[in-house]
Amino acid sequence: MFFRKSKKRKFFFRAGSAISGGAGSVRSYSKKSSEKKNIFGRILYWLVFLIFIGAIIYTLFFSGFLNIQTIKVDGSEKIDAEKIKQLVRNEISGKYFNLIDKNNFLLASGKKWENKIKEEFKTLEEVKIKKVFPERVEILVQERDFLFIFCSGGPCLMVDKNGEALTIVDLNSDELQREDRIILIDESNREVNFGDEILDKEFLDFILKIKEKIRTSNGLEIETEIKTPRLISGDIIIKTKEGWSIYLNKDIGVDRLMNMLKIVLENKITVEERVNLDYIDLRIDSKVYYKLK
Structure with missing residues (x-):
């Protein structure tokens, strides 16, 4: 038997072909x-x-870290500070959208509180709110300086330096009895509401000056009550503690009126006659009228 020798097949590889394929696989894996x-x-x-x-x-x-915990009020004398605090507590109670507390320090609106406090407490002239991080609120208030009391067709009201009537006053209160405060009575009985401007600045200054001038210029003491038939007339009636009255008009001027009063008391009416004096009328410039009882 003859056997044919099988020829060996030769395989040729391009240089680097196998290596090249392996490196590509590695790079692909690394990228992924x-x-x-x-x-x-x-x-x-x-x-x-x-x-x-x-x-x-x-x-x-x-x-809750920034929830307001402390509320402090400074400057309150006649108004109960606790009432101001309670107003603020009412404003910050509850939640926004049932999620966020209204008393959150960051969401608290100081300006809104200021307006609310002024609206509620008319006797306050100024309100300033300061927030102190993280949970403190300081409220600084300034109360109005009330100059006199005004009575007309309703309850008596306190009048401030701007001539505005802002709060009801009890004439029989112990505090008022201790004060030497002017009470202006409008006999026309016109109705006055809170916040109404009772007097203009000219009339207001006249009322305040006349009382002191009568005392210093003529040595007369007067009662606290001053009457006017109606404010628009500019007339006022002041009663002295000697029992007689003085009729005045603001348009003549305080100094002129005091000069007229001094002349009539020194030259026309004796000390003895003053006991029976009913009134002195100074409402017409350069003319003086008086009446004995």
């Missing part, structure tokens, strides 16, 4: 791995970021 790491890194970054933001929001608005 890197992309996965980048995606994971981004997810982790945003997760941490959202947790951080959530923690801040929770701390600021839900944890």
Whole structure:
């Protein structure tokens, strides 16, 4: 038997062909791995970021850390400071959207409170609110300086330096009895409401000056009550503690009136006659009328 020798096949590989194929596979795997790491890194970054933001929001608005705990009122003398505090507590009670406390320090509106307090307490001239981080509110108030009392067709009211009637007063109160405060009575009985401007500045200054001038210029003491038939007339009636009255008009001027009064008391009416004096009328410039009882 003859056997044919099988020829050996020769295989030729291009140089670097196998190596080249292997490196490509490695690079492809590395790229996919890197992309996965980048995606994971981004997810982790945003997760941490959202947790951080959530923690801040929770701390600021839900944890109670910034809830107002202390309310302090300074400058209140005649108004009960506790009433002002209670008004603010009422304003900050409850929640926004049933989620966030209204008494949150960051959401509290000082300007809104100022307007609310002024609206509720008319006798306050100025209100300033200061928020002290993290949970304190300070309320500084300035009460109006009331100059005299005005009585007309309703309850008597206190009048401030702007001529505005702002609060009811009890003439029989112990505090008022101790004060030497002018009481201006309008005999026309016109109705006056809160916030109405009772007097203009000229008439207001006249009322305040005349009392002191009568005392210093003529040595007369007068009663606290001053009457006017109607404010628009400019006339007022002052009663002295000697029992007689003085009729005056603001348009003549305080100094002129005091000069006229001094002349008539020194030259026309004797000390003996003053006992029976009913009134002196100075409402017409350069003319003086008087009446004995």
